[in-house]
Amino acid sequence: MKLDPTIRCRQAARLLSERLEAPLPTGQRLQLSGHLLICASCRRADRHFVFLRTALKAMDTVPEAPPEPPSDAPR
Amino acid sequence: MTLHDALADLQRPLLRFAKLQLRDEALAEDVVSETLLALLERPDSFEHRSSLRTYATGILKHKIVDAVRRRRREVSFDEGEEAAAADAIDGMFLANGHWVEPPQSWPSPERSLEQSQFFDVLQVCIERLPARLARIFMMREWLELEPPEICTELSITDGNCRVMLFRARMQLRECLGTGWFRETT
DSSP states (O other): OOOOTTOOHHHHHHHHHHTTTSOOOHHHHHHHHHHHHHOHHHHHHHHHHHHHHHHHHHGGGOOOOOOOOOOOSOO | OOHHHHHHHHHHHHHHHHHHHHOOHHHHHHHHHHHHHHHHHOGGGGTTOSOHHHHHHHHHHHHHHHHHHHTGGGOOOOHHHHHHHHHHHHHHBOTTSOBSSOOOOOSSHHHHTTOHHHHHHHHHHHHHSOHHHHHHHHHHHTSOOOHHHHHHHHTOOHHHHHHHHHHHHHHHHHHHHHHTSOOOO
16 A cells, blocks of 8 residues: 655645545545645644534533622622 | 423524524524424423433424425525635645645643533634535534535535535634634744
8 A cells, every 4th residue: 555645735634624524535545644644734634623523513512601600799 | 490491491592503504593583483382392202301402402403404405495695705715715725735824733622512602602603604604514514414415405516515515614623723722823
């Protein structure tokens, strides 16, 4: 198996997004893996995209903002 | 707490979701009313459920999918706004394909999920997206529809759908990065 580090960040970011829709074809998987090996920025972008998905799933159970603290001041 | 009180408390969070997804206040209020009515008409259906809110949100999602289907042909979108979204991606990369502002690491992002303020920021970021990008993103990530279904519902091509999801994710990543995680460059 030969990794192919020929793609740039812009294409890598696009592939990171696309693989959240469906598995990538082998050629693109190799290109992306090769790029991620050498690119910390795109590895972070990957984590951020995945986190976005997690956050949207968590939206349904958002903790409501805490109510205003009761005031101790005399009325 | 009576059922009526419980449902009244649910109205606001449900409406927030419906507006984010539908971008139409009146329609959002309609689907929320339908959801609450469905709950009222069948109170026994959720008697033993641990979370009324989760159950109600599930029903709301079905109502929203129905609403999206019904108005498929009425979807209007702003081409200028979408062209701006495409330009925004261009602005994120240099001509040689590298990041203009490389993503920085987000410290313990999972802890943000316990903070309601985080979701306020997320909501603002989603509202800032062009309407159709926001709708597609919410269909994908909140309603959890598969891309082929989204394409069909919105009468767009598969490729177009993927590009719009990419643009939405890029803009949201940047918005959360600066607005919540305080990425600095």
